[in-house]
Amino acid sequence: xxxxxxxxxxxxxxxxxxxxxxxxxxxxxxxxxxxxxxxxxxxxxxxxxxxxxxxxxxxxxxxxxxxxxxxxxxxxxxxxxxxxxxxxxxxxxxxxxxxxxxxxxxxxxxxxxxxxxxxxxxxxxxxxxxxxxxxxxxxxxxxx
Numbered sequence: 001x002x003x004x005x006x007x008x009x010x011x012x013x014x015x016x017x018x019x020x021x022x023x024x025x026x027x028x029x030x031x032x033x034x035x036x037x038x039x040x041x042x043x044x045x046x047x048x049x050x051x052x053x054x055x056x057x058x059x060x061x062x063x064x065x066x067x068x069x070x071x072x073x074x075x076x077x078x079x080x081x082x083x084x085x086x087x088x089x090x091x092x093x094x095x096x097x098x099x100x101x102x103x104x105x106x107x108x109x110x111x112x113x114x115x116x117x118x119x120x121x122x123x124x125x126x127x128x129x130x131x132x133x134x135x136x137x138x139x140x141x142x143x144x
Contacts, residue, residue, distance in 0.1 A: 003136030008089045011075070011136065013038045015089075016114075018075035020046060022064035030064055035118075036073065037110035042131040044073060044093060045107025048124045051117050062127065065095040071129055084140045092133030099128035 003011070017035055024030040037045045048059060065071065076088035096103075104126045111126065112118045 008136030015075040046127040069095040087138035089136040093129035096128040
């Protein structure tokens with residue numbers, strides 16, 4: 001059953017991680033798991049942190065967004081024992097480039113409050129993406 005936008009947004013805000021998809025010029029879809037936070041104004045913050053090891057602080061997802069600012073975030077719930085609990089939300093996003101510093105700071109604070117590993121805000125930066133579309137589906141009408 002298709003989710004109403006408010007229900008899809010609630011599931012997005014409540015979930016703890018997703019798959020961020022950007023477009024690589026040669027490979028096409030470039031999908032990576034990410035932590036994220038959503039604010040009340042329809043912006044998503046994706047951290048670039050120094051908590052997890054990385055080959056570089058300039059990630060491929062950022063390079064992809066500089067060429068094509070479109071992105072998609074997919075969040076989902078899978079229950080192999082009870083398919084009535086399956087759901088997903090797909091969020092169409094646009095990267096904001098050099099976003100307002102206040103918005104980035106507010107999203108960093110949301111991330112710090114949401115994830116223990118981010119309590120000290122160990123971010124190189126927070127990617128700010130604006131929600132431009134939202135769709136979702138659930139096997140059952142009630143929220144898990």
